[in-house]
Amino acid sequence: MRVAGVSSASRSGDRGPQVAVVGGGVVGWAIAWRCAVRGLSVTVHDPAPGSGASTVAAGMLAPVAEASFGETALTGLLVASAARWPAFAAELTAASGTDLGYRTEGTLIVGLTGDDLTEVRRLGAYQQGLGLPVTLLRPSGLRDREPALAPRVRGGAFAAGDHQVDPRRLLPALRTAAERAGAALVTEPVGRLGDLTAPAVVVAAGCGTAALTGLPVRPVKGQILRLRAPGGGPPGFRHVVRGYADGEPVYVVPRSDGEVVVGATVEERADPTVTAGAVLRLLRAAVGLLPELAEYDLVETTAGFRPGTPDNAPVIGVLPGRPGVLVAAGHHRHGIVLAPVTADLVADLLVTGIPDALLAPFAPDRFDPPVGSVTGP
């Protein structure tokens, strides 16, 4: 499992970069930053940095609200990464001089109808069973916390530790921090990994990872809306609100600058269109939970693609049969929350050659048939 060519001993005196990161999204720049601050020389290869899932994402740091049945290993990684977020955000804010829009009010998980509430409680019981910090609330308790919720909302829960960050602030902050630490952007496209001369390569190419590595990373379409509070002020609510409205799952993320993100569909489609039906479902659910959103400006409708894997979990580790190639991709809906743990553990692996035990469930060799042979040098 040692990574060829980036031992501590060889870290100085090389002429070329020691680490080439393929992909200039949040995961790629986070890895580049963490590697650069450890003294590695790093290049980031992307002809259009930030053009993937990173700048479409809502930015919820929500391991509790995202804990789904049967994904306990993933939940563990989400919790571990969310725990790193406060320090990561503080360090990144200092290193980049950028306000990340990091907010800690927590997340309300709500149900509009009786059936919706049943679903919230079922998931809440599962989350509590995992030991996650989630508190069930009556409607009165919900509205004490968030008066903007619709009177119809039947109940819900509070996840105090589920925070948020603005990915459109995060991405340039990571790039600034990485570049200040010495990382350099290369905009020439990478057609094959064999074209890269660095002793260590990290593929953080999101949906582009499949073509470079043969790993089963596929695009999962998401449609997402951006609203803006009228009059230029902040939104009239402070918490991230997730929930079900007449069976429709939705999340609503308020930002201090007035932006409100409403998302997101999860579609096994690769077409880039924004559809009337998706916009209708998202708006109906969001306005159902927070009626004041009807008066907000609809400023953006976007379709993006998450890098999905067969088990919905990321792929982090050495590519089978390619000791010089690490992969950090397939983060699906969790790229923002997982950025700190991914970046730190990849940097550790590059420096020590030993993968952290946390990464064991996410190794690239878990997929069958074996992969890694489509683009040899």
Next chain:
Amino acid sequence: MRVAGVSSASRSGDRGPQVAVVGGGVVGWAIAWRCAVRGLSVTVHDPAPGSGASTVAAGMLAPVAEASFGETALTGLLVASAARWPAFAAELTAASGTDLGYRTEGTLIVGLTGDDLTEVRRLGAYQQGLGLPVTLLRPSGLRDREPALAPRVRGGAFAAGDHQVDPRRLLPALRTAAERAGAALVTEPVGRLGDLTAPAVVVAAGCGTAALTGLPVRPVKGQILRLRAPGGGPPGFRHVVRGYADGEPVYVVPRSDGEVVVGATVEERADPTVTAGAVLRLLRAAVGLLPELAEYDLVETTAGFRPGTPDNAPVIGVLPGRPGVLVAAGHHRHGIVLAPVTADLVADLLVTGIPDALLAPFAPDRFDPPVGSVTGP
């Protein structure tokens, strides 16, 4: 009521233009075209032709479906103008070499629920009472005509003579025809009517008419959506569909090129924002009537401003106290359908000096207090 300076006798030999049309929207260019083909020399004054209501409009030519209680004079003008549309469209198509997207399948007027159907029938009885050609249909008859209608639709009516045109084709066609007939565009803004030296001035400035004339023309906000059928083909339905869906009025206009227009709100507001609530209401109503629209791309959300008047009817005629100044404005929701009658009767008035009897209810002097004095020469 004679219009100063544009008698037949003076039509040749002048050096400057005989008619200055202020406003390069559909009404302005239609007037310019009709004047130019009668041998008048015409300038059209607009720093941004087509930037007003014309290119936001859906383009329904729907005097029957638009016949509302208490607006019988307006209905008469709508019917008269719609009757001119076939010949007007044929002549314009020939003169401009442009396909106008003119379609004659007719309009279905439908109600989704029992209450909606009651409203459709109430309006249908009124329209029949005016002698307008509208046929009530059972659900089976509706679906025979338009299988794409939702199974829930309770019933409706058919207005065979309510056609449609594409305003985004109409506007450049009118400009081309007018310019080919000798009209010329002047892009210098017109601050005051007194700055114009032509012996006859026609103010067709839409919402800008108030500032130029003092007439009570106000902006009436409309939000409208443009969808596109998936796969690049035409929409899966042929008729214009108007109706009520759970009390929400909506219209849906299919174009041969795949575009579908869904409109429109009517709001006494002057802010230019597209709101989440308006998009939600329009999509919910449209998808309720035509479920396949959920799979269509949402390609445009727009807010525009119709030039409204106190009685919802246009202002066409000589400005009181200003014999050289005609007004053709305030067409509100009816600018496209009223373009032929407005253009023809304004051109007649300019040539003969005598207003057609059809125009009597729409004279500018019907408003109190008297207007016309805000921008003297």
